[in-house]
Amino acid sequence: MEQNKNNDMLLEVKDLRTYFHMPNGVVIKAVEGVNFTLKKGKVLGIIGESGSGKSVTSRAIMQIVDKPGRVESGEVIFKGEDLLKKNDREMSRIRGQQISLIFQDPNTSFNPYMTIGAQLRQAYRVHKKKATKQECEDAVRDALKLVGINNWEEVCKCYPCQFSAGFRQRIFIGMAMIFKPDLLIADEPTTSLGITIQAEIIQALNDIKEKVGNSVIIITHDFGVVSQFADDIFVMYAGRCVEYAPKRDLLVAPRHPYTVGLLRSVPLLEARKTKRLKSIPGFPPDMANPPKGCPFAIRCDHAQPKCFEEQPELVRISDERLVACHYPLMDYETSQDTQLD
Amino acid sequence: MAANVSKEASAAKKGSNWFKNFLKFCKKNPAFTIGFVIMLVIVIIAVFAEQIAPHDPTLNNPKMALLKPFVDPEYPLGTDYIGRCLLSRMIFGIRTSALLCVTAVVCAVALGVSVGIISGMNYPGKTDNVLMRVVDVQMGFPFIVLVIILISLFGTTHSALILVLALSFWAPYARNIRGSVMVEKEMDYISAAKLMGASKLRIAINYLGRNVLPGVLPVVPMDLSAAIVIESLLAYMGLGVQPPGISLGNIMGDGKNYIATHWWITAMPGILIVIMAIALTLIGDALHKHFDPKLKD
Amino acid sequence: MAEPILKVDGLKKHYPICKGMFNKQVATRYVVDGVDIEVFPGETVALVGESGCGKTVLLRVLLGIEDPTEGEVYYYGKNLKEMSKQERREIRRKVQMIFQDAASALHPRFSILESLSEPLILGGMTDKAEIEKRVCETLEKVGMEPSYRFRNPDSLSGGQRQRILIARALVERPELILADEPISALDVSLQAQVLNLLMDLQEEYKLSMLFVAHDLAVVRQIATYILIMYAGHILESAPASEIYSNAMHPYTQVLLESAPSISKGVRNEDFNLNLKVGDAPDPANPPSGCVFHTRCVYADERCCCEVPQPVEVSPHHIVRCHKAKTAAEFAKELKKQDAEA
Numbered sequence: 001m002e003q004n005k006n007n008d009m010l011l012e013v014k015d016l017r018t019y020f021h022m023p024n025g026v027v028i029k030a031v032e033g034v035n036f037t038l039k040k041g042k043v044l045g046i047i048g049e050s051g052s053g054k055s056v057t058s059r060a061i062m063q064i065v066d067k068p069g070r071v072e073s074g075e076v077i078f079k080g081e082d083l084l085k086k087n088d089r090e091m092s093r094i095r096g097q098q099i100s101l102i103f104q105d106p107n108t109s110f111n112p113y114m115t116i117g118a119q120l121r122q123a124y125r126v127h128k129k130k131a132t133k134q135e136c137e138d139a140v141r142d143a144l145k146l147v148g149i150n151n152w153e154e155v156c157k158c159y160p161c162q163f164s165a166g167f168r169q170r171i172f173i174g175m176a177m178i179f180k181p182d183l184l185i186a187d188e189p190t191t192s193l194g195i196t197i198q199a200e201i202i203q204a205l206n207d208i209k210e211k212v213g214n215s216v217i218i219i220t221h222d223f224g225v226v227s228q229f230a231d232d233i234f235v236m237y238a239g240r241c242v243e244y245a246p247k248r249d250l251l252v253a254p255r256h257p258y259t260v261g262l263l264r265s266v267p268l269l270e271a272r273k274t275k276r277l278k279s280i281p282g283f284p285p286d287m288a289n290p291p292k293g294c295p296f297a298i299r300c301d302h303a304q305p306k307c308f309e310e311q312p313e314l315v316r317i318s319d320e321r322l323v324a325c326h327y328p329l330m331d332y333e334t335s336q337d338t339q340l341d
Numbered sequence: 342m343a344a345n346v347s348k349e350a351s352a353a354k355k356g357s358n359w360f361k362n363f364l365k366f367c368k369k370n371p372a373f374t375i376g377f378v379i380m381l382v383i384v385i386i387a388v389f390a391e392q393i394a395p396h397d398p399t400l401n402n403p404k405m406a407l408l409k410p411f412v413d414p415e416y417p418l419g420t421d422y423i424g425r426c427l428l429s430r431m432i433f434g435i436r437t438s439a440l441l442c443v444t445a446v447v448c449a450v451a452l453g454v455s456v457g458i459i460s461g462m463n464y465p466g467k468t469d470n471v472l473m474r475v476v477d478v479q480m481g482f483p484f485i486v487l488v489i490i491l492i493s494l495f496g497t498t499h500s501a502l503i504l505v506l507a508l509s510f511w512a513p514y515a516r517n518i519r520g521s522v523m524v525e526k527e528m529d530y531i532s533a534a535k536l537m538g539a540s541k542l543r544i545a546i547n548y549l550g551r552n553v554l555p556g557v558l559p560v561v562p563m564d565l566s567a568a569i570v571i572e573s574l575l576a577y578m579g580l581g582v583q584p585p586g587i588s589l590g591n592i593m594g595d596g597k598n599y600i601a602t603h604w605w606i607t608a609m610p611g612i613l614i615v616i617m618a619i620a621l622t623l624i625g626d627a628l629h630k631h632f633d634p635k636l637k638d
Numbered sequence: 639m640a641e642p643i644l645k646v647d648g649l650k651k652h653y654p655i656c657k658g659m660f661n662k663q664v665a666t667r668y669v670v671d672g673v674d675i676e677v678f679p680g681e682t683v684a685l686v687g688e689s690g691c692g693k694t695v696l697l698r699v700l701l702g703i704e705d706p707t708e709g710e711v712y713y714y715g716k717n718l719k720e721m722s723k724q725e726r727r728e729i730r731r732k733v734q735m736i737f738q739d740a741a742s743a744l745h746p747r748f749s750i751l752e753s754l755s756e757p758l759i760l761g762g763m764t765d766k767a768e769i770e771k772r773v774c775e776t777l778e779k780v781g782m783e784p785s786y787r788f789r790n791p792d793s794l795s796g797g798q799r800q801r802i803l804i805a806r807a808l809v810e811r812p813e814l815i816l817a818d819e820p821i822s823a824l825d826v827s828l829q830a831q832v833l834n835l836l837m838d839l840q841e842e843y844k845l846s847m848l849f850v851a852h853d854l855a856v857v858r859q860i861a862t863y864i865l866i867m868y869a870g871h872i873l874e875s876a877p878a879s880e881i882y883s884n885a886m887h888p889y890t891q892v893l894l895e896s897a898p899s900i901s902k903g904v905r906n907e908d909f910n911l912n913l914k915v916g917d918a919p920d921p922a923n924p925p926s927g928c929v930f931h932t933r934c935v936y937a938d939e940r941c942c943c944e945v946p947q948p949v950e951v952s953p954h955h956i957v958r959c960h961k962a963k964t965a966a967e968f969a970k971e972l973k974k975q976d977a978e979a
Contacts, residue, residue: 049825050796148915164917194688194918195853199896199911221826224855227903251904263900265830267856276837277859279830283795529743533806536701537757538730551747 010182010215011038011061016074018053018060023068026288030056030069032239035314035322038232040182043209043216045230045247047223047262049284053239054219058185061217062101063091078183097127100176104188106168110160116171117156120144123175139178146211147174147204166197170204177208184208185217190225202229223266227251232320235259238285238295241314244322255317255328257300294326302327366631376562376623383617387436396426398433399585410605421595421606430592431610437588441499442568445506450561452507453514454554458545460515461522473519479512488580497583502575506568514557521553559629566618566625573614589614641715643814643846644700644733646675649709651692651699655922667921669695671870672709675848677814682840682847684857684878686893687867690918693850694738696867697818700848701735702726713814731761734807738819740799744791750777750802751787757810772809779842780805780835797828801835808839814846822852833859854881855897863954866890869919869929876955886951886962888912888934891969912968928960936961936968 018031031053038044048054059065061076063083076083078099083091095101103109111119120140125131131139144152147170160168169189176184186205190198202225209216220226226233226247233250235243235258243256254260261280282299285291291298297307306326314324367374386393395415402424410419410427418427460472488505495501525531526549534544569589575581576590577597584591589610596606651670654663670692677683687693698704700711702718711718713729721729737743744753754773763769774784780801791799800820807815820836821829837860840847851857857864857878865875866889874887885891892913914933919925928946931937938961946958959965 049827166917194690196688196892196896196911196913197917200913200915203911223826223900224897224903227900248904251900262826265827266900267829267833267858276834277830279834280827281831283797283828284825529737529739530745532698532701532703533735533737533743534745534756535703536730536735537760538727539756539760543760548745552745 008039009037010040010042010079011217012075012077013037013057013061014075014077016057016060016076017072018056018065018069019072020069022288028287029239029290030287031060032290033314034074034236034239034241036234036241036244038183038215038217040215041209041213042231043218043229045226045233046217046219046236047221047226047233048236049221051284051287052236053287054236055187057236058101058187058217058219061185062095062099064095064101093127096123096176096181097179098181099183099185100179100181102169102173102176102184102186102189104191106165106172106192109172110168112160114159115156116158116160119160120156120171120175120178124178127179143174143178144171146177146208147171148207149174164197166193166200169193169197169201173201173204173208177212177214180212181214183215183217185219187219188221189218191220191222198225205229223263235262238290239287240295240324241322242296242324244314246320249321253332255321255323255330255332256296256325257302257329258296260329260332261299294324302329370627370630372623373627376620376627379616379620380624383435383620384439386432387439390432390436394426394429394432396429398425398429398587401425407599407603410609418609419605421592422599422603427592427606427609430587431589431613433587434589434592434610435613437582437586438569438572438590441502441572441582441588442506442565445503446510446561446565446568448503448507449510449564450514450557453511454518454550454557456511456515457518458522458549458553461519462526462541462545462549464519464523469519472515476512476515479508480516484509488575492580497580499582502572502581505575506571509571510564510568514560517557517560518553521556522549525549525552555632559625559632562621562625562628566621569614569617573610640679642676642678642712643714644675644677644848645712645715646673646700647710647712649673649675649696649699649711650707651695651704652707665922668870668924669921670699671924673867673870673872675865675872677846677848679813679846680844681862682849682860684849684851684861684864685867686851686854686857686864688852688918690921691867692870692921693867694818697735697816697848697850700816701733727761731810732813734810734812734815736803736807736815736817736820739823740796740803741791741823743803744799746791748791749787750789750791750794753791753802754787754806754809757806761810773805776805776809779808779839797824797831800824800828800832804832804835804839808843811843812845814848815840816848816850818850819852820849821856829856836860853897854893858882866893869924870921871929871958873930873959874955874957876952876957880952880955884952884955884966885969886955886957886966887930887959888936888961888965889930891965928958930959934961936964 013034013036016031016034017029020028020030022028034057036044046054046057056065056069060071061083065071071084074084078094083094086094117140120143121136124136124139128135140156141152144155149155149170155171163171173189189205190201193201205216206229208214218226218229230247233245233247234241235256237258243250243254243259250259251263254263258280264278265280267277280299285295285298293308293310294300294303294312297303300307304327310326312324312326314322317323317328367377402420404424405416405420406422406424408416408420408424411417412419416426416428418431420427421430456472456476460469463469487508491501491505495504531544531548534548539548572581572588573590573593576588577594579594581590582588592610593607596603600607649670650672653667653669655665655667656662657664673696675683675685685693685696695704699706713733716725718729748756751770751773754776755769758769758772773787777784777786782798782801782805786794786798791802794802804820817836821832824832839845849857849860861878863875864878864881866873866887868889874881874885874890881890882894885894892911895911912935914935916933919929919932925932927943928934928937928941931941934941940960944960946960948956948958949962950956951962
C-alpha cells in the first residue's frame, strides 16, 4: 500500500521560498513557504490574486525564476528527484519533455516570423535532435490532433498572426504537449481570452488530460475556471498557501476567511440577486514589507489579537485539508450564504 | 498622518525644495555632478570673459609669438603665431561657441518636438506624411552639401551657422517624438482628455508634450557636445566664425599650419572641446537614466 | 415613459482598410454594424459581448471621440451631430466615462489632484480652492483619503487607480456614466468592492449607466436591461431577469453556459457548450445572413443567407434569430434535465 502511494505521487513541493532581491536592497518575499503534493493524473488549481506569488511558484518549479529572483530554500520533488538540486543541463532535459508550461498571452508566445509547423518541429527537435523528418511530422500531427485541430496540415503552413488568440492558445497547448509531459503547468491560460473561448480551452485541457493522463497545475485568479477543472484547490495569499483542499470541500465548506471572502465576492451567474455583493475590504499587503502576523489579518472580519502577532502555520485539519489560520471557520457552509443558492 | 499631508502639500504647492532634490540627485550620480560642475565653471568663464581673460584676445604681440605653454606665467597657455594670448582667446572662444551651439540646439529641439507632435497627432494623414518625408530628406541629405548651400546663400554669419547646426539636429527629435506620440495618443488618458473637451493645443502641450519631452531631454546635452564639435570642425575648415570673431574652432583653425611644430595652438582648444563633450555626455547619461523608468533601479 | 437620456439609432462604424502607395481602399471592417440602444433615467443598461465584438468602438462613437459612419446618437432627444459647441460642452459634463484600463487612463505625470481637476478646469471652474475642495469631496465619496490627491498614479495599486477613475467621472456630477469594463482588469477581491461602490454611487447620485462587460455574471447584480452584442450586432436585448431566465438567442445561451460557475464545479459538471468550435468572424469579412451562423449549432440554410429581423417576443425582449424558438425549447429541455438530475 505504502509503495503504491509513493508511485502515485508525481510532484511534491516542500517549503518552497523564492525571494526577489531588488537592487535598492529591498527583499520581496514573493513565495514564503509553499507546500503541496500532486498525484498522477490529477489537476491542482492554484488560485490567488495578482502579486500573491502564484506565477512565481510555477516558475520556481520549472527553475526559470528571472533575476533578481532566487529560490531560497525548499524541495521540489518530481518523480522522486529534487529539481532544485539539478543543474541547468539536467533541468533543460526535463523542461518541455516532462514538465511544460503554458503562458498567459498567446500573442507573444510564438515567433511571428516562423510558420506554426516550423515552430512545432523545432520544439520537437530541441529534445530529439536526431529525429527524422517523418518522426517530426508525426509528432506535430499528434500534438495538433490532441488539441482538436484536425486540419493540421493547413495550420502548419500558416503564420501565428493568421489565427485568433484563442486558436493560438490551442496550438500552444499542443506544442506544450508534443512530448506528452507528465506535468503541464498552465499559468492563467485563459485570462486574455473571451469567455466562450475560455470555456473551449478549458474543455480542450480536460480532453487532453483524459487522453494522455498527465497531471495539470492550473494557475488562475478565476474561481470559475478552477471549479470546473481542478481536483484539488490551493489558495494563495501574500506568498503563502492559506488553504488546500479537494475542490468540492473548498467550494462548499471553505475554512479560511480569505477563501470565504473570495468565494463571496466573485460575481457569479447563479448568485441570488442581492442588493450588494459581499466584498473583502482593503487591499493586499505590500510584499516588500509584509505585516508581522497573519498577512490577511487586517482585512479579516474574524481577526483576533493573536492574528496580528503570530503567523499561522499550515496545519492539517482533516485527512485531505490544510488551513493556515488560527481560527478557521469550522462550521461554515457556503450554502448558508446568500451568494450560492 | 496630518503632518504628513501638510508636508506633502507644501512640497507639491511650492516645489520649493527642488534644490534639495537636485542635491540628492547629484549625490546619487557622481558622474553627473562632475559633468555639471565642469559645465558650470565653463559657463561662468564664458559669461565673465572680459573680467577673467588676462589679455585682450585680439591684441597681437609679435615679440611673444609662438610661446610655449606653461612657460611664461603672463601667457599660461602660450601664444599663437602673432602672439595673441591663447588662454584669453579660448575664454572668448567658449562664449561664441557656446552661444552658437546652445541657440542651435534649442532651435533644433523646438523644431523637432513641434514637428514630431504635430506629425504624431495627425498620424495617419497627409500632414504626417508630408512632414515625415521632409524629415527623411533632411536625414538623408549629406551634411557637407547642406553646409555649402547654406553658407553660400547666407554667408558665414552667425545666423547661418545656427541654421546649419539646427538643421542638422532637428530631424531625429522629430522622429523620436513622433514615435512616442503615436504610442501615447492611443492611451486612454488622451481619450479622457478629449472627452473633457480639452483643445488640441492643450492635449499637445499639457498631455503629450509633458509626457514625451522627458524622453528626449537626455539627448540634448549629447547633441550640444556634438554641436560644439561640428562648429569647431566648420571653423577649422574656414566655414565657421570668421575673424575677428573668435570661436574654439577658429582658434584651432589658426593653428593648422603650425600643427607639426607648434602643437599647442590646436591642441589646447581641442582638449577643452573634449572636456566639454565628456562633461555633457556625463550629464546626458545621468538624465537618460533618470528619465527612463526601465533603467531606474 | 420618460425620454431616454441616450438613444442610439442604427449606429454603424466602418473602418476602411487601405493598402498600397496611394492608400487605396481595398476592404472595409464592419466593426459596429447597426446598433440600437436606449438608456432611460435611473436605468443600468449592460452591453455584454466578448472581446472584439465592437463594444469599445461603440463607446468611442457614443462619446463623440469618433464619428459614426451611419446612424444617429441622441442625448436628451438632441442629435449629437447637430449640437452646438455649447450644447456639446453641456453633454460632456453630464455624460462621463469610466475606462477599463486604469493604468493607461490616468496621465502618468499628473498628480491625482491634477487629473481630477482637469475636467473642472476645462468645464470653466477657475477658483483653485474650490476645485481642490471638490476633488477632496469626490475622493472621499469613492472611499479614498483626500491626502491621496498629491500622489502620482504610479504609487497607487490597481484597485485604487480604478477608484480614481471613478472619481474623475464623478467629479463633474454627471447624469449618465458609460463604463467600459470597469472591473475586468481588477483582482477578484477588488471586483466586488468596485462593483458595490458603483452601485452605491448610482443610488446616491441617481445615475444612469451604460455598463459594458464581457460576461453575464459580472452584470448580474447591477443591470436592469441587457444587450447581447456579437460581431458588431445586437443579437438579443431584454430586461435582465428575462435574459437570465428566458434567453432566446443561442449565443446568449452559450454565454450563460460558459460563465464561471461554482455550483457546476461542485456538482462536477462539464460545460455544456452548444457551440461549434471556432472564432468570432473577422470584421473585415463578415458572414452573410446571421452573423452568428458560423458557430451556431441550430443554423440552417436560411440563417446563411437571410439576415434575421428583430422580433419582440415579449415586452422589451427583442431577439434577432430565425431559430429562437428551437433554441429556447432546447434550453428549457436542458434545464428540465438539470432539475431532474
